[in-house]
Amino acid sequence: MPQSPDDLDAVAVRTWCSLALEALGRERTAIDAINVYPVADGDTGTNLYLTVESAAAAVEAVFAAHETGSTVPAPADAVRAMAHGALIGARGNSGTILAQLLRGMASVLSESGDAHHLRTALTEAAAAARLAVAHPVEGTVLTVATAAAEAAAATEGSTGIEAVVEAAYEGARTALAATPGQLAVLGRAGVVDAGGQGLVTVLGALLEAVGGRARERAVLPAPEYLPLTGDCADTDPDDDGPAFEIIYLLEAPDDAVARLRSRLDALGDSLVVVGGDGLWNVHVHADDAGAAVEAGVEAGRPYRIRITHFAADRVRADRDPVQRAVVVVVPGDGLAGLCTEAGATTVLARPGEPPASGELVDAIRRAHAREVVLLPNDALLRHTAAAAAEQARAEGVRVALVPTRAAVQGIAALAVHEPGRSFDEDVVAMTSAAGATRYAEVAVAEHQSWTMAGICQAGDILGMIDGDVAVIGEDVPGTARTVLDRMLSAGGELVTLILGEDVPDALADELGAHIREGHLAVDTVVYRGGRQAAPLLIGVE
Structure with a gap:
């Protein structure tokens, strides 16, 4: 059994992310099954898994930046990477709130990972999550996070982080068990809050990371029946609630985000806006998805936009x-x-x-x-x-x-x-x-490097055939012609050209004429690929 660390260092953060991802991987199907609030769309476990997966990948990238195994990242770098990865990868209502919880913890743990700072971090995280939610509801993950923070705070005087985490974990479990009595929709379905269950799973992984022992794994009950109409009617799948879930990352200043919150709050519900320092993750349920995105455009630069139609998901789930x-x-x-x-x-x-x-x-x-x-x-x-x-x-x-x-x-x-x-x-x-399909792409070199075709400079046009650089050229059309000639020298019946977003249609016409001149029996098909990494993708069958 590994020795319990005195503080939450970079290795412990890495272990925590790995164990949390593993635990959510085991439990996400069961967590999905108890997801009845705020929308019974059965994806809370999956969204939490994807959020933690992004956090874990960011931490791994920080470790990969160290060239030898003799050094490790600074603890502050690891916790910031975890929080940033969760922010950019947050999915759904639950994942967005978890991202804010991790961000709140990171703001304190970047100073120190000792017991005192860990208690403060849990308190800051719970407070930050509540501020991120437009209309906090008790009996949800927010309640569980607050209980975990209060239980951790009660260990004041303890110098070991394991005692702090164990108290937080047990406090969260106790609060989770009480959620059906706090939120009517949960009581009617006979389940605990899915987001709260996910947070308990994440805290259990933290306890395992710092204590070296696996926590008790709960068996989650499946919902007994669908929620009924009444005081929680907005969770009924047959009601007139918002039709879409809209999520996007947003680059915007703080004052613009304050205005954005007000506008989105008027458009829909389940509004959660998390982040800071110019980067935000926006989540809202609304009928007018276009207006929700337009609000982001007015505030700054939205990207990685995801729009899910709840009704369409229910049709898929029912068929x-x-x-x-x-x-x-x-x-x-x-x-x-x-x-x-x-x-x-x-x-x-x-x-x-x-x-x-x-x-x-x-x-x-x-x-x-x-x-x-x-x-x-x-x-x-x-x-x-x-x-x-x-x-x-x-x-x-x-x-x-x-x-x-x-x-x-x-x-x-x-x-x-x-x-x-x-x-x-x-x-x-x-x-x-x-x-039977050979593939190639014509791309722009980002920096100087050695290739199989020689040394390329930043800005050179590279023709890559079957994954290897075969041609270094000065422009896309000339490089593409050379690549096609080399590929067709071995024969071919059909050439597929996929044009990038900014590539003119004239390039396809030019390359099609070039193919017909040298290879009469070869057909050509052209597709528009949209925004892709390479200006041109080529296939030869």
């Missing part, structure tokens, strides 16, 4: 599962639309922001199918996709991972997908189509 679905990762919104039209469930990989395994599992669940073919479309996502597939299999879904390394391979695989044949035959056909 019988389909036999087979395809989940595909796409590098731009243009391809997302194309793949959606083809019947696939899509996950958007934004430039510099690859999806986490939890997002892939979430997409597999949204597909609502007994059998799923997963197309990661990126060699770097191989392990992430494998972890997601394993998690989904544990939940009873038959998942086949086709190791596509590029979007053009995913398109080729999706083109031959045929749900009417057997699962194995379909997977073989899709794998063969992907494997």
